[in-house]
Structures are given as structure tokens and as C-alpha cells.
Amino acid sequence: MMSHQDINLRFPKGRTAFFIIHGVGQQNPFETMDYFARNLLKYFDNQSLPLKLEHLIAKRRLSNGSIWTESFVRVSSIDSEQNWLVDIHEYYWAHNTENKISIPELLQWAEQTLDGTIKFYNRQENKDLLQRLLADNKRKSLFQFRLRSLTMFLRLFNLVYPALRLVLWLILLLVGPFLRGRFLQSAWKLSKQLVTPLLVNFVGDVAIYSITDPKSPYQKIRQQILTESLTLLKAILKDKQANYDQVILTGHSLGSCIAYDTLNLLCIESTLTPNKSKSLLLDKIKGLITFGSPLDKIAFFLRETAQQDQYIRQRMLEHLNSFRVKPEFALQSTYLTQNPVICQLEQIHWVNYYYLKDPISGHLDYYENLDNIEMKYQASWGLEGHMGYWTDPSFYENIAERFLYASNESTDNQKFVQKVFHSQS
Structure with a gap:
């Protein structure tokens, strides 16, 4: 009861x-x-x-x-x-936004973002904000390393991406008769899906949405x-x-x-x-x-x-x-x-x-x-x-x-x- x-x-x-x-x-x-x-x-x-x-x-x-x-x-x-x-x-x-932005465009966006971050904190009116950020050890490490690490990763990936995709495309063409399920599609498109890290897709969404330049084709997507x-x-x-x-x-x-x-x-x-x-x-x-x-x-x-x-x-x-x-x-x-x-x-x-x-x-x-x-x-x-x-x-x-x-x-x-x-x- x-x-x-x-x-x-x-x-x-x-x-x-x-x-x-x-x-x-x-x-x-x-x-x-x-x-x-x-x-x-x-x-x-x-x-x-x-x-x-x-x-x-x-x-x-x-x-x-x-x-x-x-x-x-x-x-x-x-x-x-x-x-x-x-x-x-x-x-x-x-x-x-899915699969809309290319790797070189994404790298360019990351470079501009890093450059904009550095310029932002170098402005005289933002010096106090920078000092408060660096005073917090947890947020300091995030600020100092994460954006630079992302940019370095994209630079390296952009360098090896064409070769990786070409090799994977050739492999897919050779083993095509034995493939099944989701692999039964264009070898060229599939090579892009398989070789592109999940991180690139995540960052790509942010890049497309954050571009506010009305001259950019991505502005229409955002709108x-x-x-x-x-x-x-x-x-x-x-x-x-x-x-x-x-x-x-x-x-x-x-x-x-x-x-x-x-x-x-x-x-x-x-x-x-x-x-x-x-x-x-x-x-x-x-x-x-x-x-x-x-x-x-x-x-x-x-x-x-x-x-x-x-x-x-x-x-x-x-x-x-x-x-x-x-x-x-x-x-x-x-x-x-x-x-x-x-x-x-x-x-x-x-x-x-x-x-x-x-x-x-x-x-x-x-x-x-x-x-x-x-x-x-x-x-x-x-x-x-x-x-x-x-x-x-x-x-x-x-x-x-x-x-x-x-x-x-x-x-x-x-x-x-x-x-x-x-x-x-």
C-alpha cells in the first residue's frame, strides 16, 4: 500500500x-x-x-x-x-551543409580564424580580456594549443589528402566486384567519405555557417x-x-x-x-x-x-x-x-x-x-x-x-x- x-x-x-x-x-x-x-x-x-x-x-x-x-x-x-x-x-x-566545403577551403578558413584570433587579442582594448583568459590554467591550455593544433592538422591533411584519396580510389576500383552494401557506389565519391576524418566534417559545418561575407556562396546556405x-x-x-x-x-x-x-x-x-x-x-x-x-x-x-x-x-x-x-x-x-x-x-x-x-x-x-x-x-x-x-x-x-x-x-x-x-x- x-x-x-x-x-x-x-x-x-x-x-x-x-x-x-x-x-x-x-x-x-x-x-x-x-x-x-x-x-x-x-x-x-x-x-x-x-x-x-x-x-x-x-x-x-x-x-x-x-x-x-x-x-x-x-x-x-x-x-x-x-x-x-x-x-x-x-x-x-x-x-x-553536408559535404559542401572542400578541404582547401576549410584550411583557408582555419588559417583566417587563427589569424583573426591573434589579431583580436593583440588589440589594445582586449589586453585585459587576454590576461583574464591566461589567468585560468584550464582555459589557458585550451586557448594556447587547440586552435593551433587544429590548423596544423588541417595543413598536414591538406598535404597528404590528394595522394591518400588517389590510392584509396585505385584500391576500390580493383576490389569493386567484391564490395557490397554501402560500398556499392561511385569509387571516387566513396574514397572521399572514407579518407576524410570526422573532425573535418564537424569543422566544415562551423566554417560554412560562420561565413558572413555576402559574396560567399556559403552565405546563401547560412541564410x-x-x-x-x-x-x-x-x-x-x-x-x-x-x-x-x-x-x-x-x-x-x-x-x-x-x-x-x-x-x-x-x-x-x-x-x-x-x-x-x-x-x-x-x-x-x-x-x-x-x-x-x-x-x-x-x-x-x-x-x-x-x-x-x-x-x-x-x-x-x-x-x-x-x-x-x-x-x-x-x-x-x-x-x-x-x-x-x-x-x-x-x-x-x-x-x-x-x-x-x-x-x-x-x-x-x-x-x-x-x-x-x-x-x-x-x-x-x-x-x-x-x-x-x-x-x-x-x-x-x-x-x-x-x-x-x-x-x-x-x-x-x-x-x-x-x-x-x-x-x-
């Missing part, structure tokens, strides 16, 4: 949607949703929360107006009297990713059937940058077309969760900047990318001090999770009004450290505590506890 003392249930509050954006790599559709949903279910199971899981579909439109069907999953109570639900939506963008992300987010906010109380943007790795840039675009759009109904929709966005995020690295080393004497252009670029940016990182000028972009997303609670052995993530220092949470799971440096968030129980516990739970003393909780207690008597 279950007693009142045995029951310590808490229930999610209202109707929540997680809008999840995956990071770098060769993901397949629904993989990110699967990761998040499975581990969130594990957390709820550990809380003895009675629930059900459903696969739902919704009619959506792309930015060009064409119709597609979105699949998402819903976690809700098995008790009809409980009206809470947690929907998990996924924005899938991996197909936009397409952001446009579709914003379109799907708006559809979720406007969904009358789901009628969400809160929407939480959740981005892993490069997905955190897409989530941030999506919100930055919303700030600009709400400034251009302000109205009451649109403000009510934007008020539903209650959270931004970033984990394994390179936002600081991109902001410091990869963002578009003007030449030193182009203070007008520099200020304009800052205004157009100003969501939660600390004022001290803006150009000090007596001109153009009024930002025309009036951000209306102050209600968003931003939480950034990072792990010291994750080479992509870090404590976010470029932005304000956010909580930086260092994770403590056990993982080796590199890919394992970068992926460890997904399976760490404390990650989901922290998210639930911040965004999902109503008070233990709520009327709904007490009613359900009474119902369970009497059914067990």
Missing part, C-alpha cells in the same frame, strides 16, 4: 514546447529529438511521474510557401485531469538555415491547437548559434513591425538553452568586423547583432549611440551549459543576462566531452527545475496525490 509519505510527485506546469536544434556532424532526421526525448523520459521515470509518449504530426509551411508534415513527440500525463504536456520539436538542417528555423519557430508559436504557454529554444553545439541568431532576427523583425498580437506570441518564448556552444568563439574570432577607421560600418554591424551582447564589447564612439533594434525578448531565461573537456563549448563571456553552468560528468576530451550532455541525468534535472515544474503544493498536485492514494487503498 502506498502512503502519503511515499508520494512526492511534482508535475510540469502548463503546455511547454522544446524547439531543439542539433549541432555539427552527420545527423539524420529525428535523431536529436530521440536523444532528448529518451533521456527526458528517463528523468521523469526516476521521478515516478505517470506519463505517456505520443508521436504527433502537424501541417507546416516552408518559407517559400510549400507544405510539409512535421513530426514531433508529446509527453503528457496518463490522467485526463492533468492538462500538462511537453512537446519536443526538432529543426533539422544537416542536409544543408536558408536561419530562414527555415525562424519559419518553423513562428509556426510553433502560432499553433492554436497546441496553444503553448511557453516555448524553449534548445541548441547543441552549432545549433546554439542558430538558436541565438534566430532570436536576434526576431528582435529585428519585431522592431520593424511592432503590434500587440505579435508581442503576445513572442512573450511565449520563455527560455534559451545552449550547451556545447561555440557562441563566444564565433563572436570573438569569426564575426564580421569593419576596418579600424570604419566606425560607422562597425556600429551598424553591432546594432544588427546585438541580442544580449555586453555593452563593453561595443565600439566606443560619440556617434550612432542609439541602437535602432529594440529587443523585446527580455522575458527569456538563458542558460548555458559547458564542459571543460568539450573543445567547442565554454563559459560565455560575450553576452549578458544568462546563467553559465559547468557540467561535471566524466568524459574524455574531444567528441566524448562534446556529446556528454545528452546522457547526463543532471542536465535534464537542471532543465526541469528551471523550466518545467510547478510547486509541490499546487492544487493539481494534491488532487492527483489523493486520487493515487485512494486507488491504492
